[in-house]
Amino acid sequence: MASRVIPVEAFDLVIFGGTGDLARRKILPGLYRRFRDGQIPPEARIVGAARTEIDDAGFRALVEAALKEFLPARLCERESVEAFLGILGYVPIDAKGEAGWPELKARMREGVVQAFYFSVGPSLFGALAERLHRHEIAGEGARIVVEKPFGHNLETARALNATLAEHFDEHQIYRIDHYLGKETVQNLMAVRFANMLFEPLWKNQYVDHVQITVAETVGVGGRGAYYDQAGAMRDMVQNHLMQLLCLIAMEPPARFEPDAVRDEKLKVIRALEPVAPGDIVRGQYRAAGGMASYRDDVENPESLTESFVAMKVKVANWRWNGTPFYLRTGKRMKARLSEIIVRFKEPPHSIFEEDTGHRANELRIRLQPNEGMDLTVTIKEPGPGGMRLVDVPLDMTFAEALGAEAADAPDAYERLIMDVIRGNQTLFMRGDEVEAAWAWTDPIIAAWEKREDAPLPYECGSTGPEEAAILLHRDGRRWGDLTP
Ligand code: BG6
Numbered sequence: 001m002a003s004r005v006i007p008v009e010a011f012d013l014v015i016f017g018g019t020g021d022l023a024r025r026k027i028l029p030g031l032y033r034r035f036r037d038g039q040i041p042p043e044a045r046i047v048g049a050a051r052t053e054i055d056d057a058g059f060r061a062l063v064e065a066a067l068k069e070f071l072p073a074r075l076c077e078r079e080s081v082e083a084f085l086g087i088l089g090y091v092p093i094d095a096k097g098e099a100g101w102p103e104l105k106a107r108m109r110e111g112v113v114q115a116f117y118f119s120v121g122p123s124l125f126g127a128l129a130e131r132l133h134r135h136e137i138a139g140e141g142a143r144i145v146v147e148k149p150f151g152h153n154l155e156t157a158r159a160l161n162a163t164l165a166e167h168f169d170e171h172q173i174y175r176i177d178h179y180l181g182k183e184t185v186q187n188l189m190a191v192r193f194a195n196m197l198f199e200p201l202w203k204n205q206y207v208d209h210v211q212i213t214v215a216e217t218v219g220v221g222g223r224g225a226y227y228d229q230a231g232a233m234r235d236m237v238q239n240h241l242m243q244l245l246c247l248i249a250m251e252p253p254a255r256f257e258p259d260a261v262r263d264e265k266l267k268v269i270r271a272l273e274p275v276a277p278g279d280i281v282r283g284q285y286r287a288a289g290g291m292a293s294y295r296d297d298v299e300n301p302e303s304l305t306e307s308f309v310a311m312k313v314k315v316a317n318w319r320w321n322g323t324p325f326y327l328r329t330g331k332r333m334k335a336r337l338s339e340i341i342v343r344f345k346e347p348p349h350s351i352f353e354e355d356t357g358h359r360a361n362e363l364r365i366r367l368q369p370n371e372g373m374d375l376t377v378t379i380k381e382p383g384p385g386g387m388r389l390v391d392v393p394l395d396m397t398f399a400e401a402l403g404a405e406a407a408d409a410p411d412a413y414e415r416l417i418m419d420v421i422r423g424n425q426t427l428f429m430r431g432d433e434v435e436a437a438w439a440w441t442d443p444i445i446a447a448w449e450k451r452e453d454a455p456l457p458y459e460c461g462s463t464g465p466e467e468a469a470i471l472l473h474r475d476g477r478r479w480g481d482l483t484p
Contacts, residue, residue, distance in 0.1 A: 008421045009158060010112045014104065016095065016118035016128055018048025019060070022147065024066040027119060030414035032067055035087070036080045036185055037410075039418060042087065049093040049100070059090030095124045101135045114142040115420050122149060122156075133167040143420050145174045148229065148239055151431070153445070154438035158348035161431040170431060176418050179240040180427040181412030181419075184367045188247050188340070189256070191365075191373065198363070198374065199252065201344065204323040206359065208477075211326045211341040212244050213335040214367075215482055219291065220307065224298035231305040231445075232282075236329045238441045242269065242428070244339040245325055249315050258425035262433060269436040273314040275444055281456065281467045282448070283308030285332040288459035294332075304448075306455040307331045310468035312475075328468060332460040334481045338367035343477075352387050359389065369484050370395035418427070 013031075035039045048059045051466070060356035064085060066077055089107060093100030108114060116132060119126055125146060130136040151157025164173055177373060179185055183445040192198055201207070213234060220227040244457050246265035284307050284312075294307050308330030315325060342363040350359070362376045374393040381388040411416070421428055456465040463469070463482055472478050 003038050003245050005037050007039055007041050008044075008113075009089075009408055010041055011115060011421050012045045012047065012108050013113055013115045013117065013417075013421075015045045015117045015119055016048050016049050016093070016124070017117075017352070018090065019052045019054075019062060019092075020049045022119050023048070024062070025070055026411075027117065027417070028063050028066055028415045030071045030417060032063075032071070032081070033075065033410065034414050034418060035084045036075065043085065043112075044087055045107070045109070045112075045145070046088050048090040049104060050158065051092065051094065053092050054090060054259060056089050060085040060088050063088055069393075074122055078183050085357055088335050093122065095131075096127045100132055101137070101314075105137045106137050108137055108139075110139070110318055112198070112422070113421055114139055115145060116142065117145040117417075119147060120152070120353045122146075123351075125160060129164055129167040130169055138168075140184075141172075141423075142170055143172050144170075144422055145175055145417075147176055149226075149234065150175055150239075150434050151438060152234065153440050154435060157400060157434050157438050161435065165431075171425065173423060173431070174416075175429040175431070175434060176413075176416055177239050177243050177429055179243055179367075180429075181369050181416040182371075183409050183415075184365060184371045184373075185244065185247065185371070186427070188365055193252055193256075202342075204321055206344055207323050208343045209346045209475075210245075210248055211322050211339075211343070211480060212241055212248075212328070213340075213480065213482075214241060214329040214338045215332060215335060215337045216329075217330050217407075217435040217461075219285065219297050219332045220294065221297055224300075225305075228298040228300055228303055228305050231309055232309045232331070233331055233441055233445055234317060236386060237311075237327060238437050239429075241327045243317075243439050245313065245327065248342070249320055249325070251319070251339075256426065258428075259430075261426050262430045266430070266433050266436055268315060268316075269433065271315050271317045271320075271438060273316050275311055275313060277447060279312040279471070280444065281308075281310040281465055281469070281471055282306035282453065283310075283330060283458045283465040284455040285460050289461045291332060291460035304452065304454055308333075308455070308458060308464045310464060310471055323474070326472060326479070328464065330458075331462050333482065334446070334463050335484050336369065337484045339480065340365040340367070341480050352389060357413075359391065364393075365460065366479070370397055401449060403476060405433075439444045 015444050017023055024257060031040065031046060063394060089469045091100050091104045091106060091107060109377060116138060118128055151160050192202065195354060246268045249268045250264035284294045295301050295303050298483060310328035315326040344361040346360045359378045365373050372393045376391045376393050378391050383392040456467055458465045469479065
């Protein structure tokens with residue numbers, strides 16, 4: 001299948017925090033790949049802006065090293081790398097002072113799309129927005145891109161929204177949740193809304209329950225100071241898992257357009273019931289298999305922060321009443337696996353007397369690894385010996401079905417940055433969505449803090465605390481295996 005790369009128009013993109021970890025690991029390698037594919041035109045300009053006192057040449061050397069470190073050698077042909085370095089520039093800047101701003105202004109062109117990526121801590125968002133405005137650097141159609149964490153709770157998220165709103169309109173603000181840029185996440189919408197097969201069954205009458213798992217093998221190494229203040233609930237559930245839940249649970253939007261989609265997602269968040277303490281399991285990893293404990297990783301021997309959460313969530317509306325959503329996420333787990341399972345109900349009556357198994361179709365949507373979907377269906381086991389039934393998967397691993405291109409598809413950041421340039425906010429969170437998500441998570445976290453709730457220990461390399469399994473057992477259900 002031939003890929004269709006449609007170039008975006010010329011742009012000026014400024015990356016504040018351009019020498020930082022995220023820029024080196026994700027943003028700049030991603031931009032390079034889009035450039036190499038011909039999606040970014042040679043007329044584009046990318047300007048790094050950070051405190052580090054280097055010049056254009058110094059920044060280019062830093063980016064070249066990052067490309068070599070984070071991309072496979074086969075993508076780094078000399079010619080492409082050199083051409084890409086040619087569109088880069090750098091301005092040393094003092095985010096909270098005045099140095100560098102006139103120089104940055106001098107770099108900006110008229111008549112091209114302007115985007116400003118705030119790849120810095122949220123404490124600098126206000127200072128950057130104010131200076132972009134005051135120095136008249138950001139023109140009418142300029143866009144700003146902000147990273148999570150978007151606030152620490154409802155109050156701080158509101159304050160951040162208010163600060164940004166002083167200088168930019170909502171249609172100029174792109175709040176990134178990189179899960180929304182993942183190929184399969186978008187495919188989820190295609191599967192739901194471009195087929196006749198699933199949508200009629202997508203409701204409590206036919207769906208027994210939904211599971212959303214984001215399991216990681218990594219620990220919190222290197223990010224301990226941030227993570228210990230956040231925990232899995234703030235770091236993963238409030239954003240990534242809730243976004244996935246919204247896409248599964250939302251009503252069909254009238255159009256695939258930013259506000260139509262985001263209105264529907266917001267309704268889901270507002271329909272979430274408060275979660276009872278007995279419906280949540282918190283965990284914290286302890287040393288095993290040569291891996292250090294969470295408390296050692298964050299250098300806080302008394303930490304009560306969770307590195308694992310499993311919970312039962314109820315969406316109180318006509319479509320989902322009675323169909324629970326089970327969410328779980330954790331670090332240092334047995335496998336790296338993100339998937340959504342939509343488990344359908346068993347047929348109301350079995351005409352096959354010999355069959356004693358429980359038969360229910362299951363749609364598994366794998367975000368990573370091996371992006372794809374499979375649907376288990378029950379068929380007759382081939383051969384003689386009567387009517388024996390067996391469950392088999394109808395497998396659709398994208399890399400197999402669509403060829404190598406799917407495996408080399410743009411990653412989440414690349415796709416989302418191109419959406420910023422195109423001016424498409426569909427896959428970005430609106431301010432009211434973020435606030436509604438905090439309004440739901442805040443009381444859960446506040447209750448833990450009030451009780452000084454201690455997370456349950458689980459071993460590194462396991463599936464989390466036993467109690468997470470019990471959460472489902474007690475409802476006569478079980479989690480999907482953590483086998484990628
Ligand atoms: C980030 C979290 O948003 O997502 C990290 O802050 C987490 O803690 C990461 O590891 C997971 O992203 P991915 O794309 O590797 O699943």
